[in-house]
Amino acid sequence: MNPADQKALAELRAWQRRMQQKPTLLNRVTRRVQARLNALLPEKVHVAITVAIQKMVQGVLFGSTYTTQRPVPEGTLEEREERVRARIRAYRNTAALEGGVTGAGGFLLGLADFPLLLGIKLKLLFDIAALYGHDVRSFPERLYLLHIFQLAFSSQYTRRETYRQLADWPTTEATMTAESFDWRIFQQEYRDYIDLAKLAQLVPVIGAAVGAVANYRLLVQLGETAIMCYRLRWFAEQGRLPDQA
DSSP states (O other): OOHHHHHHHHHHHHHHHHHTOOOOHHHHHHHHHHHHHHHTSOHHHHHHHHHHHHHHHHHHHHHHTTTSOOOOOOOOHHHHHHHHHHHHHHHHHHHHHHHHHHHHTHHHHHHTHHHHHHHHHHHHHHHHHHHTTOOTTSHHHHHHHHHHHHHHTSOHHHHHHHHHHHHTHHHHHHHOOTTTSOHHHHHHHHHHHHHHHHHGGGSTTTHHHHHHHHHHHHHHHHHHHHHHHHHHHHHHHTTOOOOOO
16 A cells, blocks of 8 residues: 555544544534424424425436536546545635625525535535546435535534445445435434524625635535545445444
């Protein structure tokens, strides 16, 4: 194993430990508060939000299969990740610009940030998958992207379970279908994760700065999570899967 792969493997092991950590006291308190807030919403509102986000995500996933580059067939892990990080920087800057523009536009324009940013995030995941050599035209690969997205923007409770599904992807892929994917958890975790980061974007004057910074950080978070998830698959396919404990 070359030095670059050794470094990547060491970083992956440290990330695996973080993904499997038990929720902290702050995590538990935050979860209870969010659960109470969600309980205040009528069930029909939860259903409506879940369906809206499901259709929005599925629309982007379906459309992006026609605009994403074909899988890159060759390249070392280091070479692939150089291209991946360049792509993350490009999308990060685009998201920051979009957040600044919508944030400067006040409440109504700020609401448009949600679907725009969601589309940018999912398109980034499609490009990253192709750069690691995976064909996102297949349903299992798109399902893998959904799990990466959920891992990046979830509480520690959901993160641990999502990580387990990704770490044992052959089993997950064989047992999960489009119907069995839990869109309710997906939308609640995503909303709860970004609410605090994005709420101030709707405030006049400071909205532009908040929107730019929040979008910048969210794209970095998603990109780094994707890198680790694809490293997990890379080393598994190379027969060098690190311990999951």
